[in-house]
Amino acid sequence: MMKLTIIQIFKSINFRNLQKFLSLGALILLISLSAFSLNTESAFAQESVNPNYFNPQAILREALQWINSLGASGAIAFIALYIIATVAFFPGSILTLGAGVIFGAVWGSLYVFIGATLGATAAFLVGRYLARGWVAGKIANNKKFAAIDQAVGKEGLKIVLLTRLSPIFPFNLLNYAFGITGVSLKDYFIGSIGMIPGTIMYVYIGSLAGNLAMIGTEAQPTNPTLQWAIRILGLIATVAVTVYITRIARKALEEEL
Numbered sequence: 001m002m003k004l005t006i007i008q009i010f011k012s013i014n015f016r017n018l019q020k021f022l023s024l025g026a027l028i029l030l031i032s033l034s035a036f037s038l039n040t041e042s043a044f045a046q047e048s049v050n051p052n053y054f055n056p057q058a059i060l061r062e063a064l065q066w067i068n069s070l071g072a073s074g075a076i077a078f079i080a081l082y083i084i085a086t087v088a089f090f091p092g093s094i095l096t097l098g099a100g101v102i103f104g105a106v107w108g109s110l111y112v113f114i115g116a117t118l119g120a121t122a123a124f125l126v127g128r129y130l131a132r133g134w135v136a137g138k139i140a141n142n143k144k145f146a147a148i149d150q151a152v153g154k155e156g157l158k159i160v161l162l163t164r165l166s167p168i169f170p171f172n173l174l175n176y177a178f179g180i181t182g183v184s185l186k187d188y189f190i191g192s193i194g195m196i197p198g199t200i201m202y203v204y205i206g207s208l209a210g211n212l213a214m215i216g217t218e219a220q221p222t223n224p225t226l227q228w229a230i231r232i233l234g235l236i237a238t239v240a241v242t243v244y245i246t247r248i249a250r251k252a253l254e255e256e257l
Contacts, residue, residue: 056090064098064212074102075111082115087123089172092116093202097215100206108203109196116199117192120175124188127179151248153182157191159245164194165237167230194237201230 063081067074082095095115099108152159160183163169178188204226209215 057094060085060090060094060098061212061215064095064102068102068212075107078102078111079115079118082112083119083122086116086119086172086175087126092171094215096199096202097206097209098212100203101209101212101215105200105204105207108207109200112199112203113192113196116171116195117189120171120192121185121189123172123175124179124185127176128185129179131176131180149182151251152245153184155244155248156181156183156187159183159241160188160191161194162237162241162244164191165197165233166241167198167234168238197230197233201226 060081064078067077067081070077078095078099082092084090085092085095096112099112102108103111160178163174206215
């Protein structure tokens with residue numbers, strides 16, 4: 001397990017490692033954009049039968065191997081990679097599990113939470129400034145939709161917090177989706193604390209593997225009790241957010257009518 005101070009991490013970073021990581025990040029973004037332009041849905045499957053298919057998990061595994069070889073500067077490289085992967089719609093589970101192997105349960109959870117929060121915020125801002133104006137223009141003439149959007153915006157913190165606790169809502173898609181709602185950046189950012197339980201669980205499970213080659217495979221050790229606890233918490237959060245959003249939407253419509 002790595003126990004490093006922020007100062008020690010920054011001191012250990014050298015230009016060569018930074019240059020390598022930036023090159024890796026640029027490559028990931030380029031491949032991601034190409035995949036979306038070709039509309040290859042099969043590219044984002046957990047496992048690809050054809051080795052010629054674009055496989056984001058293979059790329060992330062290689063990146064984790066490289067990060068593991070960096071030593072102290074690996075923490076900063078990991079956080080930066082997590083941010084890039086989140087914005088680029090790459091599956092974050094492989095990185096979360098890998099953090100447990102490389103950094104251990106405690107520091108791995110911290111690095112994942114920082115990377116996921118910053119990446120989610122970046123995606124939120126992209127969605128807001130590239131699409132929010134268009135959405136606002138579309139709903140401007142529809143008072144019912146505008147009322148619901150405003151009501152959701154007012155209760156943004158609770159909604160974001162509950163959806164982050166629920167595994168039903170896809171993490172990467174949700175980041176962009178919140179950007180086109182009336183939820184404030186402040187509420188969205190604070191609501192990220194809802195990711196903590198799931199983050200700790202997956203990082204801990206990753207730490208049980210002890211080997212990057214085992215993560216995401218059938219041979220990877222698990223903790224059924226912990227998994228069920230998170231699932232139950234997620235189910236409660238899913239029901240709660242569904243009922244809550246329905247209630248505030250109905251109230252907004254009644255006030256409008």
